[in-house]
Amino acid sequence: MLLYPFLRSGRLSLEGRVVKRAECRPPASNSYLKMKIAQISNSGQPKKQVLQMEKAAVKFKPVAAHAEDMMRIKQKKEGAKTVRADRNVLMQALFHAFEKHQYYRLQDLQQLTQQPAGYVKELLTEIAVYNTAPPHKSMWELKPEYRDYAVQK
Incomplete structure (x- = not known):
């Protein structure tokens, strides 16, 4: 007979042949009978009970404005107030950012330039490439003609 303590599924497994068969019965003692009576009486009782409450307990109170909504509204207001910078100034800010990181x-x-997303994207389409494949998916990098990653000494 072979015994595999635990398979990959985590269950106990036995492999072999039945040679002898045995039947086991518990002893007819008072302790066993008391245990069975308690088990039967417990199984007849419902597992969940309905309780009538005198006063409703309020666990949460409705909020008119959640923190996430407030942040979004604040960002919209800040975004609406941004004034378009000069094209050359924004271009220099983008090149300066790409000097620090490639993507x-x-x-x-x-967020770095504090300019509207549409305006930044308009300039990025001229000077950068949008990556659609991993490992730099959904990121922008400078076009080869604008790159200069040579080591400066």
């Missing part, structure tokens, strides 16, 4: 998301560039 950027549009949202990160927009």
